[in-house]
Amino acid sequence: MTASLAAVAAFRRRAMAADLARVFVILALLLVVLLPIYWMVAASLKSNQEITQDATLYPHAPSFDNYRHLFSEREFGAFLTNSLGVTAASVLLALAAGSLGAYAIARFHLRFRLERVVGLSLLTLRIVPPVVILIPVYLLMLSLNLLNTWLGLILTYTALNITFCVWMMESFFREIPVDLEEAAMVDGDSRLTAFRRITLPLAAPGLAATAIFAVIVTFNEFLFALVLTATPAAMTMPRGTATLIGRIDTDWASMSAAGVVGALPIVIFALLVQRHLVRGLTMGAVK
């Protein structure tokens, strides 16, 4: 009797110790992830004097001057507009074209097994790392007079996104039973109407997951933006931020404010859609 009571107590003690260890690890993780971000946000509210001379651990006289400065003198408003415009346009284009293409690949049997050829080619292109086409895309945009324009960026990002969109959407369309469309068509719908009324709504979660992933990758893209743009007329947020930092090597206050402004839109977006995001990020590997 007492022996079993002691065993229960020992078990409880061990369970409590495990819980404590877990809490400790979680707190340590939160600290490691959040402390660097806190440091940047804190620095963005300080003056350069406070950052370098006083090295305070939190802003003693917080002010938004650094942010005002970015928008009034460093054209961050233009970068933000460019980023949002280019991202929205290229993701929508890639999603529209890619979904239609994916639907054709998933549903039709074409001559010469064309749909399989196209599907496999796009998948193969997906494996080719984008750096391989960095130089020729630059030369192409140079010859088309599209350097430093929205259109040049939009075309490039649409192409880079389209292989991903086709690949994702194809698997989503394949999961939707053909019978549903055929029933609608027997009832008198045309193929396109059936697609719009039946298939597209059912594929909406897949469409959302694809769009979310494409938005994050496109908004954050830097290498092609670095090569294809040169002035605030077309520079995106990451491009503008990196350029500012190249110029103001020791202006830590502006640099940290630029970091906050540069990351804020996409972090907010990701947190709003995080349920779809975790599924999309891990699906590729586990599925």
Next chain:
Amino acid sequence: MRSARRARLQGAGFDLALPYLLLAPSVLIVLAILIYPLWDGLRASTQFWRYGKPLNDIGLDNYIALWSDPQFINSLWVTVRFVGLSVAIETVLGLALALFCLREFKGIRLLRTVLIVPMVITPVVVAIVFRLIYASDAGMLTAFSETLGGTPVQILGEPLRAFLALVALDVWEWTPLMFLILLAGLQSLPSEPFEAARVDGAGPWRTFVDHTLPMLKPVLAIAIVLRAIDAFGTFDQVFVLTRGGPGEATRLLSIYGYDTAFKFQQTGFAAAMFVTMGLIMLALALAAVRLLRRAGPT
């Protein structure tokens, strides 16, 4: 009746052309902006360029010249070390955390939410975050050191420390993804073998080695290869954090290729370097596909 229905479904005229029309936009964009440049890049890599113009065809000379360029060899070596070290640390950390979080408990949702931030935050900004940690005059490490009565911390000016600082950045940014993938993988494992192991009286370590690891192997292998490909192409973070320095200590292939093309204007040579880089990444990707196949039907 049946054939009538078929005819309806297959249609004629516009309906016959429909699938081709649906495919056309994707195919056209990909042809113009992926396939043509790919071909053009291959062509450029076999030419000698000067001042942004191709002068003459030199066959594979650029590719051969790569391997006698000490700067290329150095960049390749830096890249391999960077990928190897970062991915190894991320895998071990990610797996340990995933095992630790396998049992549902309070706080896991908060943890997941927070862990999303490093991997979605703009890579250029991640580099800013880490410059603000490492800077010897304004950095977090220096501030902590001085608060504790120490001296400023020097990191980015010293080759080995700068390299390790870059690895630390990558670990901070990408361990969460490793963790989430491996956690999903662990959660998809069947529970019977683990119950059997417990009945047999196997300890946690034996259970891990005999059951968890073998069953997790496919997911683990794919996660490692995908991460390695991604790390191999790292550019943004280095461009902002160290610009490849000090000296050539953190100059990854992508940075050297970019400088060769857009700073030194050796377009053909740079194109050959990027193609070589692509081939290495392609080999890694094919390894991933083979692993997937061996893991059985997906």
